[in-house]
Amino acid sequence: MKIGVDATGVFGPKTGIEHYIVHITKHLLEIDHRNEYTIYCRNEIPSELEPRAKNVLFKVLEFRNRKIFQQTHLPIMNTCDKIDLMFFPGNSFSLFCPCKFILTIHDIFPYVIADYLPKYNSDAHIDRVNTYYWKGMSRWGCSKSNKVIAVSESTKNDIVRVFSADHDKISVVHEAVTGSFHPVRNENRLNEFKKKYALPEKYVLCVGTGTHKNVQGSIKAFQKLKKQKRSTLKLIITGSKSNIRNEVLDLIQTTKIQNQVMLWGYFPAKDLNLLFNTAELLLFPSFYEGFGLPVLEAFAVINEIGASS
Template structure:
């Protein structure tokens, strides 16, 4: 299923990263990760953490990798992740409450950690006063840009931790150019301190399922022959109501399949469904095993993601790798994730969205073009490339130690 990018710049960048990566084998480092979400979260940030750690450990096995987490959740995804022999699970030795913010530093010192990567907006307070180099990933600053989506206490807490992390980390990884600009705008951070390293998605989305396996998945979830797919938490920011409104003007032989955890916003969506008499055309699925998710993507006719704001938009990447045409919203970073051949609409214009949906669904030629060019574009987020970029980011900080 994979397609080579014909962009010369991407090829040159990939070649240079491969050369740099080959030189890394001469070094061996002890690298620690904030593993709270990798060991406890089964969606979004948990998937990001497990993917990043797993890829870097597999691609650069000469290093030692330590996963610091206050607890571990029992789940198939997490159990499989922690079975990797390259990873060392580290539970608290010194202290319990606020261990990830303070006590963890003593544990890392005992383990001889040389670099610590906070995978979600925070690093231990006072790490800048140790010999441990630090990197922090900032996914988004939505809590500042759209404060109405968050409780006051949560906004304050996120603000304190993110601002401190950006100030004290030796390097900041932003997952999109849009997030980088937000960090500069809200925190006044030096742009040279921020490196944009895009995310990839799980490799399971990059391989086509066999017809028999797809048939079993379709039967298991009672999926219709033709459906539009939406994946993500059912919350106000994700803007599912717009898609429901647009569906009214889409041919009735297409249904909408929604995969995501409901929040109180679901009632708003449900009310819209009832008013438009669309109950028979929308299927809600939740708690879908991760192993089945790529198959559900691959059988979709179209993926629609009308979110008001995202730090990046992994579901868009998953759809492109699954060779499904994508329609997303303007206003954040989704154009970065979807590329020039996906379609984008204003997140408050249901009519524009329905027109775009019908334009794609009515044209097999357009679908074919969007699939092919989307798959070509998404190679810039391929796992080896982004993993090499990450390790080179680490190496910039670890060179003085070596």
């Protein structure tokens, strides 16, 4: 059988879904040496997918707009490559996929959180378009795919409840922590890591800046923690800076903790384990998660976690 994998979502800094795409593809190729695989990549082959097995063909593609590519060029390539089964591991798929396909849905939070959609203005227009696109992908994917993978029972229940999807069509395959997350006891290594990134001596970590991640909640919890312990703690917020809304910046200003909050942006994936190891606490008061992998990653290395139930 010829199996295709859409890995074109892996491009630039990796978020949770990009890490999922890379690692599920990596382990799939490690255990299956019988079927033939064609992996569609954007611009380059992810380093995690080396070395190449004999039954694997990588196709490196260059394009500007992934949505247009996925809906136009990819189905044509699937036909030319005589793909029997496509695997779309990143929430979206080709509407005109010429063969059977499996889709992973990580969450459907735009449907679950009513106020997620930003109010219309020029800055929010792209967010609004993207949100409608991903909402359509989730709903149509449940009806058009031959099989749906949900990353948790919670996600499966949401899909069935919101889309009235066929319960038997959805299989739950839980996410897991990679071996790169583990306790580090070498103090010299930890100190060198802090010096490398000019990190504070003690800090609380907040991972993710999407609206559903409740960054405001992390800031408020951090402020209370500071008042209780009167410590020199700092707050480090990692994730896309473009997702940080004015409400978050205003809250930082009004609480007068500008000098105690670091908006880091994306942190290099190779050093995430050390970032977790040197943190005093992970704050994760998310409104909604399909799985909530950062909590498991923190459990592997941190003793204290503050999360929403």
